[in-house]
Structure formats: C-alpha cells, structure tokens
Amino acid sequence: MSPVASPVTTVTAWGAAAAVVDPEMPMLTLADLGVLREVAVDGRRVEVTLTPTYSGCPALATMRDDVVRSLARAGWDDVAVRVRLDPPWSTDDITPAGHAALRAAGVSPPGPRTVHDGPVPLSLGPVRRAVACPRCGALGAALVSEFGPTACTAVYRCGDCLEPFEHVKEH
Amino acid sequence: MSHDLEELDESVCDGLLVDSEGWAFGGSFEDPLAGVDLTVPDGVDPVALARTCLALGDDALVLGHRLSEWCSRAPDLEEDVALANMALDLLGQARLLLTRAAAADPSVVPALPEGSPAPAEDALAYFRDAQDFRCHRLVEVAGGDFGRTVARLLLCSTVRLAACDRFRSHPDPVLAAIAAKAVPELTYHRDWSARWCVVLAHGTEESRRRLVTGLEDVWPLHHEHAAAYDVGQAVDAVLDQVLGAAGLERPARGPRLGGGLGGGPGGGHTEALSLLLAEMQSVARAHPRGRW
Numbered sequence: 001m002s003p004v005a006s007p008v009t010t011v012t013a014w015g016a017a018a019a020v021v022d023p024e025m026p027m028l029t030l031a032d033l034g035v036l037r038e039v040a041v042d043g044r045r046v047e048v049t050l051t052p053t054y055s056g057c058p059a060l061a062t063m064r065d066d067v068v069r070s071l072a073r074a075g076w077d078d079v080a081v082r083v084r085l086d087p088p089w090s091t092d093d094i095t096p097a098g099h100a101a102l103r104a105a106g107v108s109p110p111g112p113r114t115v116h117d118g119p120v121p122l123s124l125g126p127v128r129r130a131v132a133c134p135r136c137g138a139l140g141a142a143l144v145s146e147f148g149p150t151a152c153t154a155v156y157r158c159g160d161c162l163e164p165f166e167h168v169k170e171h
Numbered sequence: 172m173s174h175d176l177e178e179l180d181e182s183v184c185d186g187l188l189v190d191s192e193g194w195a196f197g198g199s200f201e202d203p204l205a206g207v208d209l210t211v212p213d214g215v216d217p218v219a220l221a222r223t224c225l226a227l228g229d230d231a232l233v234l235g236h237r238l239s240e241w242c243s244r245a246p247d248l249e250e251d252v253a254l255a256n257m258a259l260d261l262l263g264q265a266r267l268l269l270t271r272a273a274a275a276d277p278s279v280v281p282a283l284p285e286g287s288p289a290p291a292e293d294a295l296a297y298f299r300d301a302q303d304f305r306c307h308r309l310v311e312v313a314g315g316d317f318g319r320t321v322a323r324l325l326l327c328s329t330v331r332l333a334a335c336d337r338f339r340s341h342p343d344p345v346l347a348a349i350a351a352k353a354v355p356e357l358t359y360h361r362d363w364s365a366r367w368c369v370v371l372a373h374g375t376e377e378s379r380r381r382l383v384t385g386l387e388d389v390w391p392l393h394h395e396h397a398a399a400y401d402v403g404q405a406v407d408a409v410l411d412q413v414l415g416a417a418g419l420e421r422p423a424r425g426p427r428l429g430g431g432l433g434g435g436p437g438g439g440h441t442e443a444l445s446l447l448l449a450e451m452q453s454v455a456r457a458h459p460r461g462r463w
Contacts, residue, residue: 049206055352056263061201082206085267086348090355120332120354122409123362124369124416147252151259171355 013046014039016074023062024150025168027105030063034093037084045078046071051089053152054171091171103134108141108156108167131167133158141165202290203266207345209274215343221276222305224346225295226399227334228268229306232296233444234327235261236451237314246317253363257324260356267349269295275343284459297455301445307399308427309392311444318378319385321367326393328360329409334400365413372417383419391427 017039018031030036030050038049048067052060064081071079091110094102099109108131131141138160146169148155153166211217238258245251273280273291280291281298289297310327314320335357338350371382397403414421429439 047206052263052352054260054263055267055349055356056259056261058259064201080206083202083204085204085207085352086344088348088352088355119405120336120358120361122365122412124365124413126366145249147249147256151252151256 010039010041012074013041013071013076016070016076017046017048017067020063020066020070023059023066024152025102025107027101027107028094028098029101030067032095032098032101034095034098035063035089044076045080046076047080047082049082049084051084053089091168094168102168106134106165107153108132108134108165110168110170113170127154129154129167129170131156133161133163134165135163136161141167202270203263203292204270204274204345209271209345211275212342212344217275220343220346221272221279223338224268224272224275225279226305226307227331227338228265228272228295229304230310230327230331230396231261231268232265233304233306233447234310234324235259235265236447237310238320238324240314241320254320257356257360257363260353260360264349264353264356265296266292267352268346271343271345271349287459288461289455289459293455297452298459301440301448304440304444304448306440306444307392307396308439308441308444309389309396311441311447312389312392313443315385315388316381318371318381318383319388321364321371322382322385323389324360325364325368325410325413326389326396328357328364329406330393330397330400330402332357332361333402333405333409336405337400337402361409365409365416368413368419369417372419382417386419387422387424390422391424394426 018029018036020030022028022030022033025033033053035051035053036048037051038047040047040049048071050060050063050067060083067081068079090113092113094110102109111130127143127146130139132139133141133156136158138158140159141156142159144155144157144164146154148166152169152171154169155164156167157164211220235258238254238261241251241254242258243251245254269292270290273295277291280294281303283289283294283298287294309323312323314323332354335350335353339347339354341347341350368382371378373379394403397406410421
C-alpha cells in the first residue's frame with residue numbers, strides 16, 4: 001500500500017526529486033544545480049534522469065541514493081535513476097534561483113562560460129574572473145586558491161570587507 | 172573511558188564497511204552509464220569502437236593513477252588538490268570509457284572467478300594483464316619529480332584534448348558524449364600544465380633544469396601517443412605556443428622505438444606498467460569475491 005493517499009502525479013514526483021540537495025553544496029537543490037534532466041512517471045514507476053557535473057564527480061552516487069530515498073518518502077517505491085551525458089552539464093545550467101541561493105549562502109555564483117569556435121584555445125595567463133563579493137557586493141576580490149572546500153569552487157578574499165568567500169568556478 | 176571494540180564494530184563499521192551481501196563499500200554498483208542506450212549504431216564496427224574506447228580509457232586510468240601518486244606529496248596544498256582532481260577527472264573518464272568498451276564488445280572483458288560481483292569496468296581495470304592494456308608508454312613511465320610530471324601532463328593533455336575534441340563528432344553517440352564531457356576537464360589539465368611549464372622555465376636555474384630534463388625524458392614517447400590519435404598537427408601548434416612562452420626548444424631526441432612487453436597500441440609497453448598494475452590490482456586480485 002502506498003503511503004500517499006492523494007493521487008500521485010508527475011508534478012509530485014518531480015517535486016520530490018527536485019528538492020534533493022547537492023551533497024557538497026547543500027544550499028543548491030538538484031533542480032537549482034541543473035543536473036535533474038527528466039522525471040517520467042509510468043503507473044507506479046518513476047524514472048529520474050540525472051546528468052553528472054564532472055566525469056568523475058563522486059557526488060553522483062549520493063545524489064542517486066538521495067533521489068531514491070526522497071521519492072520513497074513521497075510514496076514512490078519503484079524508482080530507477082538513469083544517467084544522461086548529452087548535452088554535457090556546465091555551470092550555465094545553474095538556474096537563477098540557484099544563483100540566488102548561492103549568494104544567500106555567501107558563495108559567489110559562476111559567471112557565464114566563454115564559448116569558442118574551432119579548437120579549444122590555450123590559456124597561459126592567470127585565471128581572471130569578474131567576481132563580486134557575495135557579502136558586500138564589492139568588485140576586485142583577490143584569488144587565494146583555485147580550490148576551495150570542494151573542487152568546483154575557488155577561494156577569493158574581498159578587497160573591501162576583507163572576508164574570504166568561495167566562488168563556483170565556470171566549467 | 173574506553174570503548175568496547177566489539178560495541179564499536181556493531182555501531183559504525185558494520186554498516187559502513189560491509190553490507191548484507193558482504194562486498195566492501197556496498198553490494199550494488201553504480202553503473203556510470205545506467206540507462207544510456209548502448210546499442211552500437213549501424214555502420215560502426217563494435218570491435219574497433221571497443222578498441223578506441225579501451226585505448227582512451229586505459230590512458231586515462233593509468234595516467235590518473237600516476238597523478239594520484241602525488242596525493243599528500245605535492246609542493247603545496249593547492250597543487251596537491253589540483254593533481255588529485257585531475258586524477259579524479261581521468262578516473263571518471265576511464266570508468267565511462269571502459270564501460271562503453273565492454274558493452275560494445277563483451278569479449279574484451281576478462282573472465283572473473285565465480286561469485287565475483289565486480290562489474291565490467293572493474294574487471295577490465297583490475298583483472299587484465301599488462302599485455303592486454305591498450306594505453307601508451309607515455310602514460311606508463313614513472314612520474315619522477317614535479318618537472319617531469321608537469322612535462323608529461325602537458326604532452327598527454329594536449330593530445331587527449333585534441334583527440335576528445337575530434338571524438339565529439341564520432342558516429343557512436345555514447346563515445347561522442349563521453350568525449351564532449353571530457354573536453355572542458357582536459358582544457359583545465361592542459362592550461363594547468365602549460366602554465367606550470369612557463370613558471371618552472373622562468374623560475375630558478377634549478378626549476379628550469381628539472382623541467383627541461385623531464386621534458387627530454389618523456390619526449391621520445393610523445394610521438395606514438397599523438398600519432399595513435401592522429402592529432403599531431405593540432406598538438407604541434409599548441410606545444411610550440413607553450414615552448415615559445417617558456418623560452419624552450421623542442422627536445423632533439425627522436426621517437427623511442429619498440430617496447431618491452433608487446434601488445435600495446437604503440438608496439439609495446441614499458442616495465443613500469445607491470446609494476447604499476449601490480450600495485451593497483453593487488454587488492455582486487457587477492458579478493459576477487461570482495462570478501463575478507
């Protein structure tokens with residue numbers, strides 16, 4: 001017997017999957033992060049399609065388990081999680097709500113990626129990003145480290161309020 | 172206050188280390204291509220496709236292992252994390268590619284002892300002997316010091332990026348998607364190693380000496396790697412740009428011929444591969460059923 005009394009729909013299944021948070025950046029839901037590609041309901045069965053952020057992202061397995069758990073709590077027992085690689089995820093897939101959630105958590109959201117035609121250009125200079133301090137909004141933060149508490153963030157220090165903060169790197 | 176060891180075992184380690192099926196870290200594997208349509212399209216030779224995926228996958232697996240040897244040993248914490256993350260990118264690419272190879276041509280997967288729960292990607296990684304690996308000698312040789320690590324990674328990532336950029340339009344949509352996913356990762360690997368080349372070359376006499384020596388050491392193995400993916404021209408242009416910025420000449424040494432063990436795509440493997448595999452595969456081979 002299903003624990004859910006009301007009729008279950010694709011919308012409720014989407015909601016249960018979309019509410020799962022990223023294990024490394026818990027201020028972002030999977031929907032905010034842009035990795036939730038599809039939720040399809042067929043009778044009592046739900047098929048959720050996720051896309052990995054990086055090829056080797058260890059968080060994907062946790063996301064899959066969390067999606068299954070969240071859907072089970074919403075009354076869905078028969079859940080399959082599929083992978084879709086194409087088109088590849090990029091930080092451009094983080095939604096405006098995701099950007100707002102990052103800022104609210106004191107994390108600077110990624111800027112738009114540079115798109116290029118032809119062969120990938122080599123970049124020999126230091127990485128330059130237009131980063132605004134998520135606390136005071138000042139520009140001109142200094143890069144402290146290309147790697148933060150998670151590999152996908154860099155650490156900056158605001159030149160104005162002097163607070164350190166994470167920036168989600170464009171990828 | 173002393174904890175009873177048995178009690179500790181019951182509370183934490185039981186659930187964490189061995190699940191009900193007895194396989195360490197869980198009995199159900201995460202299939203990196205779960206739900207992806209793995210049918211080989213008409214007009215694509217599955218055997219050739221598997222061979223291409225194995226070459227790309229084995230290069231990634233072995234180079235990823237070499238980079239991971241820097242964990243906790245890099246010159247500073249930031250570079251330690253950078254090297255570990257590039258190793259992780261390559262491991263992720265290897266998992267996808269080995270899984271794709273096994274689905275395209277199941278005959279490449281070695282037979283495992285009865286009862287082994289290892290999926291095809293693990294069977295390929297841990298239960299093949301050196302002569303069945305299709306990686307290139309450039310990824311196999313020992314990493315040496317930081318100069319040599321940077322030089323080798325520049326050559327490897329430049330070739331791999333050009334190859335994956337080309338494989339984005341491969342007629343197999345799975346390989347094309349794996350390659351497209353790898354491109355931004357490899358762009359970072361190439362930028363990272365190219366910048367370090369310039370920094371080391373213009374640093375101290377000692378840093379320049381180490382970079383030059385490292386580049387000369389690995390250069391003879393570069394040609395077979397670039398030729399195997401047919402990307403020589405695109406690669407030359409990038410390498411000239413890096414060497415120019417570093418104020419370095421192209422090493423004069425020609426390609427190294429032949430190979431030790433035979434079987435590799437470039438005409439052989441190095442002894443270093445056997446030693447690397449002995450370490451990488453020892454646990455899986457000692458416990459093929461995943462129980463101890």
